[in-house]
Amino acid sequence: MSSPPDTGSRSSGDDSMHASVLLRSGPGEPLHHRRVTRPVPGPDDVLIQVYAASLDRVDNYIRRGTHGMAVTEPQTPGRDMAGVVAAVGTNVHGFRPGDEVIALGSRTHAEYALAPYWHTLRKPPEWSYAEAAALPTAGRTAYDAIVNITRVQPGERVLVVAASGAVGSFALQLSSHLGAEVYATAGQDWKRRTACALGARAALDHYRADLADQIRAATGGAEMDVIVDPIGGELWERLLTVLAPGGRIVTCGVTAGARGSLHLGRLMTRGWHIHGIGRPGRTQIAEHLRGCLDLMVAADQRPIVDRTFPLAEATAAHDYLEESDFFGRVVLTNMAEEPSTR
Structure with missing residues (x-):
């Protein structure tokens, strides 16, 4: 059940809070649990008392200073959160203190x-805060890929690559709900079993060189109408070998590398539709958030949370995420409680 806002841990005049702070990017850099100034909402802002905030690969990249995301000044990571409204700006209508919400914001690991x-x-009342915090970035990305870009239809064959990841797990759930014949890939046996339990017809190992043969064996020789790929790199070329004529592939991540080759003759003769997830504007992001939430609720599905960590253990949470031994989202919780390490 949802918890009420924490009103007893500090005096009413205390404008500070605890946050996870990265001092600078670099190999092995820890996150520091320390007091910082509590943010003040601007006219269009909602100030949220955070009860859960999910981790994203981007948070790892910033911490390590990879993928062009290094920082040299202290920064609190995080974009996705769920909690209770503490205050609203002068232009905000429809929310008031005490409302339970999901939000895509900034510096949410606090x-x-x-x-x-x-x-x-608004957070669905039956969802936990951790489940709700898992939705924004990954959910809206998967929704855009499945519903808007590739326009998955009932009965189509959809291949979700890295189905254990944040975007992949949502893409698997959404495609299944839309009536697609879903296939998945994952790098470990237990992840492949989990993908099948969530609705995949079959789950294959994308680390094996014979991935295309695995897919054809699972489908009886049929090719994919849609492929959702958050990995990129050399795998992208192998995926194209099982994309049906006129098929659609959308790239929504490059965790394995940003380079891949494309045979233009095959593109011409096969008539593929190749898409990137893009960088939508604020209106589109809002539509994707609402669309994903509505579709998940209609399907009676919830975001998948692999494991939670207290805010004070953010470094351990980052390390766990980097190991890639998870399915779904890794989430920070217990934001408003007094950790024993203080």
Whole structure:
């Protein structure tokens, strides 16, 4: 069940809070659990008392300083959160203190964080805070890929690559709900079993060189109408060998590398539709957030949370995420509680 806002851990005049702070990017850099100034909402902001905030690969990249995301000044990571509205800006309508919400904001690995009201949604009462915090970035990305870009139809064959990842797990759930014949890939046996339990017809090992043969064996020789790929790199070329004529592939991540080759003759003769997930504007992001939430609720599905960590253990959570031995989302929780390490 949802918890009420924490009102007893500090005096009413205390404008500080605890947050996870990265001092600078670099190999082995820890996150520091320390007091910082509590943010003040601007006219369009919702100030949220955070009860859960999910981790994203981007958080890892910033911490390590890879993928062009190094920082040299202290920064609190995080974009996705769920919690209770603590205050609202003068332009905000429809939310008031005490409302339970999901939001896409900034610096969310903290006890309080801000989000623009247009990227704030009411939390389904049956969802936990951790489940709700898992939705924004990964959910809206998967929704855009499945519903808007590739326009998955009932009965189509959809291959979800790295189905254990944040985007992949949502893509698997959404495609299954839309009536697609879903296939998945994952790098470990237990992940492949989990993908099948969630609705995949079969789950294959994308680390094996014979991935295309595995897929054809699973489908009786049929090729994929849609492929959702958050990995990229050399795998991208192998995926194209099982994309049906006129098929659609959308790239929504490059965790294995940003380079891949494309035979233009095959593109011409096969008539493929190749898409990138893109960088939508605020209105589109808001539509994707609402669309994903509505579709998940209609399907009676919830975001998949692999494991939670207390805010004070953010470094351990980052290390766990980097090991890639998870299915779904890794989430920070217990933001408003007093960790024993203080």
